[in-house]
Amino acid sequence: MCLSGIWGMGGIGKTTLAEIVFHRLSSKFEACCFLRNVKENLDNQMDKINYKELAKKAVDYARGVPLALITLGSSLLTCKSKEEWEDELNKLKQFPDENIQRVLRLSNDRLGKNDKEIFLDIACFHKGKHVEYVKKMLGIRGFYAETGIKSLIDASLISIDSAQEIIEMHDLIQEMGCTIVHEQCIEDPSKRNSTLSTSLDLPNSLRYLYWYGYPLESLPSNFSPENLVELHMPYSRVKQLWKEDKRLVNLEVINLHYSSDLTEVPNLSGSPKIGHINLHGCENLVEIPSYFQHLDKLTYHDLGRCTSCLISLPNSLRYLHWDRYPLKSLPSNFSPENLVELHMPYSRVKHLWKEDMRLVNLKVIKLQYSSDLIEVPNLSRSKKIGHIYLRGCESLVEIPSYFQHLDKLTYLDLGSCKSLISLTNICKVKSLKELILSRSNIMDYAQLRIMQVATASSKSREKEDDEHDDYHEYYSYWPSFSIECPGKEIPNWFSYQSEESSVNIELRQDWFRTGLLGFALAVVVSCELNCQLKRMPVKKKKKKKYAIMILKPVSQ
Template sequence: MNRNIEDWAFDIQGTIKRLLSHKKVLLVLDDVDDNSQLEELCGNQDGFAPGSRVIITARSERLLSRHGVDKTIELQKLNDQDALQLFSLKAFGRDYPDKGYVALSKCFVSYANGLPLALKLWGSSLHKADQDEWRSKLGKLRDNFDGKILERLKISFDELDEEEKSIFLDIACFFTGKYKDEVVERLHGFRSRIDNTIKVLIRWSMLTVSDNMVWMHNLLQEMGRAIVREESKEPGERSRLWLSKDIFYVLRNNTGTSAVEGIVLDHRESEVCECHPEAFSKMFNLKFLKLHNVYLHKGLACLPNSLQFLEWKGYPLDSLPLGFKPDKLVELSMCHSRIEQLWSGIKDFDKLKVIKLSHSKSLTSTPDFKEVQNLERLDLEGCESLVVIHSSIRVLKKLLFLNLKDCKSLESLPGEIAMECLEILSFLVAQMLKGFLNLLDIWRICGRFL
């Protein structure tokens, strides 16, 4: 053939089509990532002889549906037995581990969590290696994400748009294993397309929703966290912080910057941290903050007004910083805090939907709610020193949940409460508020028997 290699490569798809035209074929197209590839190779299925079969593997279910694929099957991760067999084939050249390597092999299999790519790469890299090399490799995997795995898994990540990438990283760093409704609620304020993006990530097999909980493969989660770690060697210059050692370092040493968008300290963390009074002064873009076991013996100069979600369990001061005016705040949660008064005067918090101050035993009164008209949940359970509920609560027409259980010092409620949407009133005060309320009072307050 008088054709050079460049001409052949340029027309390779057309050549394949001509070779397969009107023949009975079994055509396997692996790792398809572009609809044009399917159109070029098998766009006209009538061109194949009857009885032909086309098998396509792809990361995106939408790509297959656009092409009119008759039947799709979602591949499941390998079970432990099959995973050990695949790993052993690569590491030992047979389907079971060498004697003395069984326990180590199972460690790698457990970490791979059924992902064939990881099993093959790790098994191949350990072929003919001694046990010291195996242990060294395992230790490195636990401390640093495997670069080869990262490179392969990032293919799907790189095809997402910027908003989709941000939401994927949010979930990888903060929300894996959380209820879907919680994830949507938490991110809705500062991620514009959260519902649609979750659907996109599911289609790309980067996310699953099971029993209404959001999950991703542990290696995809590690990939997301590795991407964030690569933003900077300094934790305070990364967009997301989730490791206690990084969070405590930044808060103790006041090294946070405007790059930080989210900080979430795992509730299981038992270590305590003393926070620098200026720790948040440079975090102008911090939107999501969740802390506990963080103390402020020298006070707190400020909190970022950019915050949209604030949860600080055991907040150790009696008030919030004076200049704190987060006009985009959606949820404020300070359970078991030492807060005496949340704020004084009228604050314009028109986006605020949730206030949780349960078991804040020093709280004596609620704030003025006039400019908090979108408040839906108010939880004051166990606020034993609460004496006064501000009269402005009467005009919170969107309030759905009010919890005043064990508010033992509360002596009265504002009259003529007009909470038209109130569904739940948990008001089990000791001795029914000293006889202040009866069923007729509850009827007047809520507009119906509960």
Template sequence: MKLLDQITSYAQGLPLALKVLGCSLCDRNADYWTDMLNQLKKFPNEEIQEVLQISFRGLKDNEKDIFLDIACFFRGRGKTFVRKILESCGFTVVSGIENLIDKSLITLTRDNRLEMHDLLQEMGWQIVRKTSKEPGKRSRLWEQKDISHILKWETGAQEVEGIFFNLSGLEEMNFTTKAFSQMTNLRLLEIYRSNLRDTGGKMQCKLHISDDFKFHYDELRYLHWDEYPCESLPSDFESENLVHFCMPRSHLTQLWKGQKVFGHLEFVDVSYSQYLKKTPDFSRATNLEVLVLKGCTNLRKVHPSLGYLSKLILLNMENCINLEHLPSIRWLVSLRTFILSGCSKLEKLQEVPQHMPYLSKLCLDGTAITDFSGWSELGNFQENSGNLDCLSELNSDDSTIRQQHSSSVVLRNHNASPSSAPRRSRFISPHCTLTSLTYLNLSGTSIIHLPWNLERLSMLKRLELTNCRRLQALPVLPSSIECMNASNCTSLELISPQSVFKRFGGFLFGNCFKLRNCHSKMEHDVQSVASHAVPGTWRDTYAIWHPNVAIPFSTVFPGSEIPDWFRHHSQGHEINIEVPPDWYINSNFLGFALSAVMAPQHDSRAWCMYCDLDTHDLNSNSNSHRICSFFGSWTYQLQRTPIESDHVWLAYVPSFFSFSREKWSHIKFSFSSSGGCVVKSCGFCPVYIKGTSDEGDYSSGIAFDEPRRHAAKPSRISYQ
């Protein structure tokens, strides 16, 4: 049976392969099967390959090249990435890929990656191998032994178009100019280590590169070299055709010297190149779209030409900790993502663009920026209405925001003395049209009041306010809010009762001990969420991450008592309820409200609440469900927010979320908390429609605990 599984696995469900192998193995003994399987692993079945090649032979030359590049180099890579590289090679890629998909030679995954059957990849490999017995005369090289051979014996010829060399497992390797001297048509070069993580980032293979090392760049489109060991590139390194340049963790101190022609260069990534001291002259790389300098900890000088890259879409300089100055960036009008997080010595941005219509992410956390007088768009939305409509993320973590004058915003380190802190932070004008902002991070600031018109940010989904220890009140928040973390806001006293939360989400008020109106506010929020909950916005959105876990609307705040509107409560971590036959009426039952009081222990680090729901129906059938308080990045937030005393967890789970519609006779809720917290008490409350309600005020039609025998029609609840 094991051999059969191995043969089936080799065929991967391909009908042709199963048919051919079945004919070969029929009436044979186990030893024959074992021998055949070993041969297949070394040498693919010729009959299968011959039939598969019928489809390949019917392709146009352009499509054959695309197929072979994918089989040898780009299987599993993103379609957009591959398209860009292969188009730069002169291939007609869009129609070519579509034809390959139509002929079932390649497939497209859900996340838009190019895949193919193992046997089809083997066919591609065999086609390349059969072009020559000598590896140095083949168009594509991907096997370690073949590449090692041609580098050792310097047999690479002009037929070589691509090399993808995995250094993992090699102890020593020589790179000489002579070994590459005949490869005049090289267009794809990647040198990497597949076991990078397993080796702790230490180079296992010792590379010997001659001082005069160079290779042919004229036809080069794609260059990726992990941990490039030299301090500089070859002196004549220049390529009009190069599109993609990637040398992460390199030993480079600079890229190229002087002006070099890189007319088609679109992507540069030298992240974590800790010896890099300055950027090159980009004045002849005017098509550059992506520049990644993340983790270049010794970078001190940025060439002024960077500020004139008008097509630049992404600029990532995260954790360039020695960078003190940026040149004028006034011409970076195409920027969508601008990351300066962790540039702790950077104090100023000067001459920024007056119009940045595409900016969607701006990260300035961890910088020393104190002056934004040149950036009027961040300081005065009234004068520049609409210029930042595409801004979807503003991160000013660990900074102090204050209004300096009508056209500037000042950011300072959050350790500023209380006397210098602002009385009010007003950075959104009454005419703000920041309609695309979805993420706002003000964590660690000395802000006292949020802007009164924060509710104008109609697309805002996530609000981070952690460690805003001077924040006293929350104004009316946008109804679009899904997640908010206000933990450790120790001065927070009030949450506007006019804020209406209609969406799935989580709201953290850990260690906010001055909150006064939390119990009544949260009761109102449960009513609001219950009346607006619909399957499409709750269950479907998160099922792909947690198909077996119900994730409710959930909130946490200081307290040691289950809210008084919970009629069913119990000491300890469990509550058992025997329900009457009519408790569940389809037309008016909405869901459950759950609550638990948790207490930290001496070794408490953080927490995450879980609830196991066990049910029995009238026929004694049982079922179980797990309800989790938060998920994904929120779990990480909780790990950073240990609670200091008793806290109340309150959640709402709609009836359509993972629960069957059988009539239950008995329900048991079991609560538990991770991270060293214990559950002291717990409660459960069914939520129903009650009577009729005015249109638009759905929460007035919500009742806790009592079912109605003559329920209102479902149409009285408006799902929005």
């Protein structure tokens, strides 16, 4: 005897599939019997009534779950008019059909307590969210997220999108979960505590609190936050979170960004787990306490727009965000060895540090529009650096020579750096994929880059000639590049120029013996672009000119 099983959550079509297989194979047996628990079929009823629009609504409601379709068909069977159908469908949206719910609850009823709670949390809060974020939130709630999510997947109650790694749940399954929560709240309102708080009566069991725009100057004095893991109160009106010190032993994240009335950071000296602090836009904050430098787990700190506070930074920092930093340099007692990203746009710094620092883990540095910056910090040891933003650093005079050895540097923004004297060191950075320069610098860079690539091409050719004495093979691929920028003139260092559609260049008959490396070409082109003005449907043609320079090697 051979047995085959069909696995899946209740209602997805296991019985339907089994029936198809039965009809295909039953003729091969002397006796056969198919046991089913459904007598009506929705499709047959819809054929009889022929209400196409209503049928479409019914199918949309069932979301393609076969047993839900059949059960829904049973409830619509007694409807004798179009109006009754509409009433029935509207009623189902507000009061889900018990038969459908009963079918869908089969998989949920088999779950253990931990998995049931996780299912209800996902149904109410986490559908469509990234799986790692959901695991984190479930962990804060005290659940065993890893095993629970696996159990829900095995029960076909959820799935995980493999590309985006977000949790997916069928609409009818989510509806079932919300119904269960509603029933629990009627029976015992204390059974399910929401992670979102909307009243001042805060339970001391809270692990996660999010309150956008909190309206008062402090949190309730009778709220004990010992269990808090994450506290998010952006755009709040708080001046002090508490009027007296509280035990925050479990706190890992505190986010008070744009709480512009905040004058004092809560006492976090007893928060050994704190790893993420966001105080961006807390403009009235006077001081960052000295104990911050001893918060060994603190890796992310955002103090953007905090322009009036004294600072003390922990050496454990990996991400420092502080736009409009008000001082001329960072504290000398701050060791940035662990820094991965440093964001300090619009700062007042002249030198990031007064002496060289070990920036061995730095990958991104953003100092754009720090107009007083006169030199780039020493990044010669920063072998991981990939992105450097220096746009608008108008006092910056030169780019250090060690830039050519930054093998991971792929992005460099030097736009509006008006004081740059030389671009020679930039030309030697081989790893660059994107370089942004001001117009005056682009022309200088283009000339330098053309000579560099041409010279490299010549050396490569000489090497190939030496290696192929008996048989010379010319390789078709040679280094070449192009530069495009807004403009309407050909640089004056191009010897042959013409306003016509062609230009004639006279070459000596022995030109191939003169060391000619290639041709540098420049052309001004005008593009007609269709654009809309003031959101009017009338299209107007706009001309835009570009100067394009291209280097092409000589082919012999």
